[in-house]
Amino acid sequence: MNDRITISIVTHNSRHIFDVLDNLKLELGLESIYDIHIFDNASEQEYINQLELYGSFITMHKSEENKGFGYGHNQILKMVDTQYAVIFNPDVLLTKEALDKLLQRIEEEPLAAVCPKVLNSDGTTQYLVRQKLDVFDYMLRFVPFQSVKKLFDKRLRYYECRDLPDDQTSYIKMGSGCFMVIDIDKFKQIGGFDERFFMYFEDNDLCLSFGKAGYKILYTPFETVTHLYEKGAHKNKKLFKIFMQSMIKFFNKWGWRFF
DSSP states (O other): OEEEEEEEEEESSOTTHHHHHHHHHHHHOSSSSEEEEEEEESOOHHHHHHHHTTGGGEEEEEESSOOOHHHHHHHHHHHOOEEEEEEEOTTEEOOHHHHHHHHHHHHHTTEEEEEEEEEOTTSOEEOOOBSOOOHHHHHHTTOOOHHHHHHTHHHHHHHTTTTOOSSSOEEESBOOTTEEEEEHHHHHHTTSSOTTOSSSSHHHHHHHHHHHTTOEEEEEEEEEEEEOOOOHHHHOHHHHHHHHHHHHHHHHHHOOOOO
16 A cells, blocks of 8 residues: 555546646646546547557556446556545546545545535536435436426425535535545445446445445535536437436345335
């Protein structure tokens, strides 16, 4: 075990990754305690060539087959010898100050994970924390009619944890896999990401597994990251199909709750 920190990023032709790496280079510089590992899930060769231009700033791992988000992170975290890692989407921007502070929080108490407040690029909050999951609330988010959503606004507020305090940290059941600092030993103890989830729900599953093992997850509103979120499952039929498959796997595993 060493004192360095692993940043784990899984990509598949991810269009924001170059902005993300440029941001990390600007914030961290070429010498820092953070080791950036990229696990590429069978991207196009031109894309891989562009990634390789970052040279020793990143460590590249290449797969000839796309086996999903959780699989890629599991592969990285099996290889490294650090106590902490950052699960880091290829569409997240942040400051070194926020990253250092998040690391400090997980060092200060025995947590499985720390999750920051996640912002849109316009500075508004993305409500990605969950205390419970059910089929109705998940499907409600896909309804295109604002009048319907307004009817269930109180329910959506509770589901999206919009009332989490902004002046103190909170323990939560589920944080977003777009960005979380984790304790690798605890991650390995629960078996890492369940690779049956190609994408979607693997972060909820991971967090519930942490909770089942008796570990805590901390949410902090004081440190923020920007997530260039595109809601792919709302726009893309293939991604929506993957979303539905993952949702069925999730509720089969954790029990069906419809309302």
